[in-house]
Amino acid sequence: MQFFSAINFTVPLLASATESADSSMVVASVLLSLVVIYLASKVGGELSNKIGLPPVLGELVGGVIVGTSVLHLLVFPEGGTDSSSSLIMTFLQITAGLTPEATPQVFAAQSEVVSVLAELGVIILLFEIGLESNLKDLMAVGIQAVVVAIVGVAVPFAAGTFGLMTLFGISAVPAIFAGAALTATSIGITSKVLSELGRLNSKEGQIILGAAVIDDILGIIVLAVVASLAKDGAVDVGNVIYLIISATAFLVGAIVLGNVFNKSFVAIANKLKTRGGLVIPAFIFAFVMAYLAAIIHLEAILGAFAAGLVLEETDKRKELQKQVIPIADMLVPVFFVAVGAKTDLGVLNPAIPSNREGLIMAIFLITVAILGKVITGLAVFGQPNINRLAIGVGMIPRGEVGLVFAGVGAASGALSKPLGAAIIMMVILTTFLAPPLLRFVFPESKTATTLDEGSSDTLLAIATANDGKHLEVTSDSQESLNK
């Protein structure tokens, strides 16, 4: 008895003694983690791109492979794993002489640093998305797209949340989180398939793209609300209303105030003569907004997104976009690979009987994800000859926004392991299934041509911003290249 209590007390003491052990080991472990992350993201992203899927899906699968499900190279303590199961730590012990005593501290520090880098990655991703979303274009997509977007958010959310609570007895907060993850629409993949089919400028294509963009904004508001609920752990109607109002007010307020602030930003950036004279003030603004959003109990990414929307309205937009691209290329893969690495797909292994419930949940989520969006297509009104099925199917892939939900949900601790894995499976499968389904219900246009110049170009620019190197084909960027 005394023996055990002695052990209990000495372990934390030891840990605190080696706390500031070896900062060069921490740096080495972070360097190795980044090498693993970059290899996983590039190999996965390129293979995915080659078979016509969005690179982000490959990055996610790459993360699953190097992570806790398969190779155990990149593991995180949240999952209950300790340092001995991290292959990077083992590698450091062999090659760099890391002592077993110092390993737990180095492992903790490495996980902390990689997690924060992943958070910075998603903050910069949302900043970049904001920077590429033109408000005026958004307002011009028309009432059709707005209705489709709202129905496309409401139906899967309601069906998913209600189904999980009633059929599976999941409690409110995780059920709402999973329901929220069902609302997203990935613009990248659908716009690519539509352009391959020569249907990007069709009525259907325009509605899908417009709705997907509005969907993103609704999704970020939903996420801010849901993540805040997850922090409190309980759902209170008054709180939900407060959160929806505050998230919307934050976004609208940021845009209104931003239009005033815009000119001072440009004036300041023009005065700065040293390196980073544009990107650093932009990041100061984005990080302050992210901080503000975080402390009023919303999500940091909502602030970064709002900052991007505001700066998109300045004439520094293009220059800033160009400079943010390499930074996003460096940090965003850390987020997607980390989401994959933290996902334990083992909990869905059908060979183990206790996994059955998780598997059934995954199947349920996938069904709701597909049907919820297909039904949405029926909401299109006043268009007699339109292909409603194509609109619904075009909105099926969840892509990166769905992954942001899964990542934030896992980090908040709201999602159980099986539910988290089920969401990831849903994102992967909807994204895999959408292209063939879309090709099936929406045959190639007989007048299929290469993209022509027109009003839909900016939408395409938004649509493909996070997807491969396609940005260059738009007339907007073409212009800047010709300068």
Added chain:
Amino acid sequence: MQFFSAINFTVPLLASATESADSSMVVASVLLSLVVIYLASKVGGELSNKIGLPPVLGELVGGVIVGTSVLHLLVFPEGGTDSSSSLIMTFLQITAGLTPEATPQVFAAQSEVVSVLAELGVIILLFEIGLESNLKDLMAVGIQAVVVAIVGVAVPFAAGTFGLMTLFGISAVPAIFAGAALTATSIGITSKVLSELGRLNSKEGQIILGAAVIDDILGIIVLAVVASLAKDGAVDVGNVIYLIISATAFLVGAIVLGNVFNKSFVAIANKLKTRGGLVIPAFIFAFVMAYLAAIIHLEAILGAFAAGLVLEETDKRKELQKQVIPIADMLVPVFFVAVGAKTDLGVLNPAIPSNREGLIMAIFLITVAILGKVITGLAVFGQPNINRLAIGVGMIPRGEVGLVFAGVGAASGALSKPLGAAIIMMVILTTFLAPPLLRFVFPESKTATTLDEGSSDTLLAIATANDGKHLEVTSDSQESLNK
């Protein structure tokens, strides 16, 4: 008695209980730290640039102001400071509801993350410097520049180390570290002054710039050797010889192997179709090299520098440089501001009698720093009408390379607080003094014109790479802009 032992045991237990307390607080604290760092670096850098000094000096002074010397916004636990003296933590407690119990853990995590970001910053800085250093140009600068560089490294190093050991009784490792910090030559500031004087293409200008570039490489080798000595804590002649040989072999080996690897790198980068197809493979290479250098007991930055040198030889050079610039703009200031923030200039406060020795050390280092380089000018041979004094004075500013020494030294724990602060003072003062001194000994050329095209352009490109937005004035970049 029993009461005290209970406290002793509960504190670490508490700490470990709140360990993974609130990851969103850690992210918020890192966001705030970055805002503080960017504000300090931009305000400092711009003011410094306005009065004709290199921006990096202002970033450093900005760091000193927000750091442990003045405002206590950005403080690090290494200095013995605890979380209660961090104004960022106080701010988080007020605005974000951080609890006092969770503060030590959040503070530790924030410091860890910011320190690693600073390390990534210096790794990317050296990668960028490598990427901008053309090996063939280096070999073409001639025997004069090589001799000047070697003398300019040897004299201040020997005088500084020997003086500190004999006059101040400093032990060998810190004395060698301080001596090594004296060897650096900052290219940025001298090349700017020379171009203002219309003397960049003079014989003197060419020798200074050539020597400064070689100096950088010698300096990085010296740093790798010295930092390794600091890890062992003792100086052993056999070990020194081993380290010098291994550092040189690493660099030469990397370049030779790199020339083979070059083509595969270009081939791989050309095959990648998704975003980050150039910068990610480049970082994988740079981080692997950094890791290799670190585990053979050299410094990670030596590996990153070698990787940069290798990739400079590929025809992806310009595209890669352009993409690395915003990433460097984002991460490098974290390094310089952190170096400033960690420096406690209070230990040189002349009002406190016990500080006298540190002050005298600072004066000694500054004297050696100036005289050591002035003497170097006399080493120029076979040039009857050359202004030897101008060459010596032109090499006085230590700039960013000196700061890298101070930062690495402080991180390794080899430098005492007064010696660390004395080195920082030396770097600041030599950089402040050099421009007026140079103008005094090297009057403006009567034929002073704007920069003309010529063989020295590439050197200028190297010279000004880390210094303001001057890169664009070189013919090389002009070309790429016209494309």
